[in-house]
Amino acid sequence: GDVGQVARTGAVPPGRDIDELVAAAHARGLRHAEGTVADYIPILAQVDPELFGLCVVDVDGGVHEVGDTGARFSIQSISKAFVYALLCDALGHEEVFDVVGVNNTGAAFNSVVAIELNEGHPGNPMVNAGAIATTALMPSATAEEKWEAVRNGLSRFAGRGLEVDDDVYRSESLTNQRNRAIAQLLESYGRIRSDPAEAVDVYTRQCSLLVDAHDLAVMGATLADGGVNPVTGERVVSADVCRDTLAVLAASGLYERSGEWLFEIGLPGKSGVAGGLVTVAPGKAGIGAYAPRLDSAGNSVRGQIGTAYLSRALGLNIF
Numbered sequence: 001g002d003v004g005q006v007a008r009t010g011a012v013p014p015g016r017d018i019d020e021l022v023a024a025a026h027a028r029g030l031r032h033a034e035g036t037v038a039d040y041i042p043i044l045a046q047v048d049p050e051l052f053g054l055c056v057v058d059v060d061g062g063v064h065e066v067g068d069t070g071a072r073f074s075i076q077s078i079s080k081a082f083v084y085a086l087l088c089d090a091l092g093h094e095e096v097f098d099v100v101g102v103n104n105t106g107a108a109f110n111s112v113v114a115i116e117l118n119e120g121h122p123g124n125p126m127v128n129a130g131a132i133a134t135t136a137l138m139p140s141a142t143a144e145e146k147w148e149a150v151r152n153g154l155s156r157f158a159g160r161g162l163e164v165d166d167d168v169y170r171s172e173s174l175t176n177q178r179n180r181a182i183a184q185l186l187e188s189y190g191r192i193r194s195d196p197a198e199a200v201d202v203y204t205r206q207c208s209l210l211v212d213a214h215d216l217a218v219m220g221a222t223l224a225d226g227g228v229n230p231v232t233g234e235r236v237v238s239a240d241v242c243r244d245t246l247a248v249l250a251a252s253g254l255y256e257r258s259g260e261w262l263f264e265i266g267l268p269g270k271s272g273v274a275g276g277l278v279t280v281a282p283g284k285a286g287i288g289a290y291a292p293r294l295d296s297a298g299n300s301v302r303g304q305i306g307t308a309y310l311s312r313a314l315g316l317n318i319f
């Protein structure tokens, strides 16, 4: 039902409706100007750092949004969660578990040392190594077919056809030497079966897909709703796949900050370096946030503040 209904069982202040709470969460986030915009992908540094949108979509498709929820940005690492879900749906729990893993590495998202310390195993699908391995496993004969499966699958989560930002794709392709090195390192350990350069190229395109905070909320609501997009009514993945994906997000969705996030917010979430953040309240709603300034682990500062407020105000913490 409506998050408002869900919230009545939680800690919602009496007399305040959900739109007011989203507005209050947004106002809370606006007070924060800490953090820095990502610049290791040069084009990301050109964004307006003040942008901030916050959107809740509940599992009945109800929308509550405030601020810059229509401002588009590249999905970046948030794509990892949804490609992982698509892969689990295609290949099954066991095979993906063996190849990609589910444990937090305790290291940065682009760590090479973490791979070395783990005998070439990527660790989990939310760090770059695991995400590149995940994309490489998508069951298609050619890189072009893999890309179409990824783009089409993420579009079904969002409920609209997603398009690549060509400038972001180009900027990242020119500066992703580290990801190419990671893919070759995985290949040297026999952990990647397809051509590593092709896998990185599909991964880079997937990271360049444009979304807004509203799209992220719909995508999150689809995971909250057991795999059915509550806006289109389409089943995108199975309920089992949602459960597996949310467990992985809880452990690693905010990288080495995942413990702090779970402690404060108590919900699975996933961040991206363009400033997007998706959070899932299972059975209840998806929360999409966008604000480009990041903490030192690469997570949106205002997005975290706004989401924390909503988690408390709506009683969403699953613990």
Ligand code: DON
Pocket (backbone or CB within 6 Å): 075, 076, 077, 078, 109, 110, 128, 172, 179, 204, 207, 271, 272, 273, 274, 297, 298, 299
């Ligand atoms: O591969 C990269 O470095 C980027 N395309 C994505 C990294 C990212 O979003 C990390 N998240 N906070």
